[in-house]
Amino acid sequence: MPQIGLHRRALLGAMAIFPMLAHARLQHAAQAQEAPLTPILFVHGNGDHSALWMTTLWRFESNGWPRERLYALDFTNPLARDDDAVAQPMRSSSEDVRRELAAEIAALRARTGAERVALVGNSRGGYPIRNHVQLHGGGPEVSHAVLCGTPNNGIYDWDAAAGREFSARSALLRRLNAGESQVVPGTGFLTLRSDLNDLYAQPDGRYAGRPGVPTGVGYDSPALRGATNLVLPGVDHRETAYSARAFREMFRFIAGREPDRLSVLPEARPVLDGRVTGTPGGVQTNRPMAGAVVELFRVSAGTGERMGEVLHRRTTGEDGHWGPVTVSPDWHLEIVVAAPRHPITHSYRSPFPRSSSVVNLRPAPPPSEADRAAGAVVRFNRPRGYFGLPRDVVLLDGKEPTDIPRGVAAGATTIARLPAAEIGRSVVGLFNEERLAARAWPLAENRVSVAELTW
Numbered sequence: 403m404p405q406i407g408l409h410r411r412a413l414l415g416a417m418a419i420f421p422m423l424a425h426a427r428l429q430h431a432a433q434a435q436e437a438p439l440t441p442i443l444f445v446h447g448n449g450d451h452s453a454l455w456m457t458t459l460w461r462f463e464s465n466g467w468p469r470e471r472l473y474a475l476d477f478t479n480p481l482a483r484d485d486d487a488v489a490q491p492m493r494s495s496s497e498d499v500r501r502e503l504a505a506e507i508a509a510l511r512a513r514t515g516a517e518r519v520a521l522v523g524n525s526r527g528g529y530p531i532r533n534h535v536q537l538h539g540g541g542p543e544v545s546h547a548v549l550c551g552t553p554n555n556g557i558y559d560w561d562a563a564a565g566r567e568f569s570a571r572s573a574l575l576r577r578l579n580a581g582e583s584q585v586v587p588g589t590g591f592l593t594l595r596s597d598l599n600d601l602y603a604q605p606d607g608r609y610a611g612r613p614g615v616p617t618g619v620g621y622d623s624p625a626l627r628g629a630t631n632l633v634l635p636g637v638d639h640r641e642t643a644y645s646a647r648a649f650r651e652m653f654r655f656i657a658g659r660e661p662d663r664l665s666v667l668p669e670a671r672p673v674l675d676g677r678v679t680g681t682p683g684g685v686q687t688n689r690p691m692a693g694a695v696v697e698l699f700r701v702s703a704g705t706g707e708r709m710g711e712v713l714h715r716r717t718t719g720e721d722g723h724w725g726p727v728t729v730s731p732d733w734h735l736e737i738v739v740a741a742p743r744h745p746i747t748h749s750y751r752s753p754f755p756r757s758s759s760v761v762n763l764r765p766a767p768p769p770s771e772a773d774r775a776a777g778a779v780v781r782f783n784r785p786r787g788y789f790g791l792p793r794d795v796v797l798l799d800g801k802e803p804t805d806i807p808r809g810v811a812a813g814a815t816t817i818a819r820l821p822a823a824e825i826g827r828s829v830v831g832l833f834n835e836e837r838l839a840a841r842a843w844p845l846a847e848n849r850v851s852v853a854e855l856t857w
Contacts, residue, residue, distance in 0.1 A: 597635045794833060
């Protein structure tokens with residue numbers, strides 16, 4: 403009997419503990435659900451700007467990520483130097499962008515109160531992330547590092563231009579890739595790459611300026627030893643970051659679950675803003691431009707013709723901001739930028755389903771020699787990916803462009819040049835399921851039309 407009583411007391415004690423453990427587990431799960439989501443800092447690539455992350459930001463917001471915990475930076479001088487060790491006007495060194503990234507991380511942590519942030523970089527944007535985490539002790543403040551199409555092992559491995567960041571022989575990549583592992587403990591690393599369709603991860607030197615010469619690197623250059631390495635078949639260099647496919651993988655990696663949706667949930671009245679940036683000395687920078695006059699018009703989706711008077715007009719100040727302006731999520735828009743020392747740019751855009759503070763505006767480049775004989779020029783741009791033929795359906799003014807290379811997706815712009823007799827008519831650009839109509843403006847008045855794709 404004494405032994406039976408002992409067992410009974412033990413059983414009763416265990417039964418008393420079970421509800422306590424169950425309550426503790428429920429309480430922990432509730433606290434986990436209530437815990438603030440990790441702030442995410444998005445880092446653009448070489449020559450690019452924060453606007454390329456617009457659709458990715460929308461997708462995170464549409465899956466419940468608070469807007470104030472998402473931020474896309476702009477490097478002051480986004481273009482890399484020809485030699486990382488040699489100063490070059492309006493271009494940045496690997497240390498320049500590393501310092502700017504570190505400052506943005508500190509600012510995001512201060513704004514949100516978060517101990518750690520997640521970093522997502524496209525192409526060159528992955529280099530300062532690795533530099534900060536691997537070489538400058540940034541691991542304790544970075545929970546996740548997602549590198550999208552970053553040429554982690556170089557674009558080429560040869561003596562020519564060995565001082566460029568993108569060379570496997572550069573000082574930066576030799577330091578980053580020296581160890582047995584290319585990651586650091588405590589920070590989760592994910593790489594996203596294409597199988598064969600990334601122009602900066604090719605065994606042939608065609609896209610590095612030396613066609614027919616082996617690059618010494620392969621399709622797997624973006625992969626890292628010690629990281630989670632995923633292949634997204636068929637995507638191009640930019641789609642490794644800005645596509646719905648890429649979003650799904652970065653969301654799963656950071657959130658630890660599948661996103662509820664890949665589509666973007668529209669808002670009732672989106673508010674748009676951004677900055678106008680220019681090309682001092684002919685080099686594209688993210689320096690704000692003062693004195694640019696920005697006008698916004700609603701236009702017909704079918705023809706690009708204006709529907710009513712100007713919706714918004716503002717002359718930019720020193721900060722370069724051109725907004726804010728409230729629109730409807732189903733409006734097609736024409737955004738006109740008249741900036742000093744640049745062509746007057748008429749940019750035609752698909753509807754903006756959600757608010758965005760990174761609708762950055764870059765005036766079109768000056769007309770080329772090939773443009774000057776035309777009466778009107780219409781540029782068809784895809785910022786968040788490349789045109790791939792025959793992968794994609796690409797039509798400009800009813801014809802498949804001849805200035806887009808076939809095979810590996812490599813061109814982000816195609817141009818229609820119209821005779822003077824056709825000034826004022828509608829020109830339609832089609833990319834798969836996205837269609838844009840632009841009006842042809844007279845080049846003689848220093849005006850250029852741009853049909854800029856969103857997706």
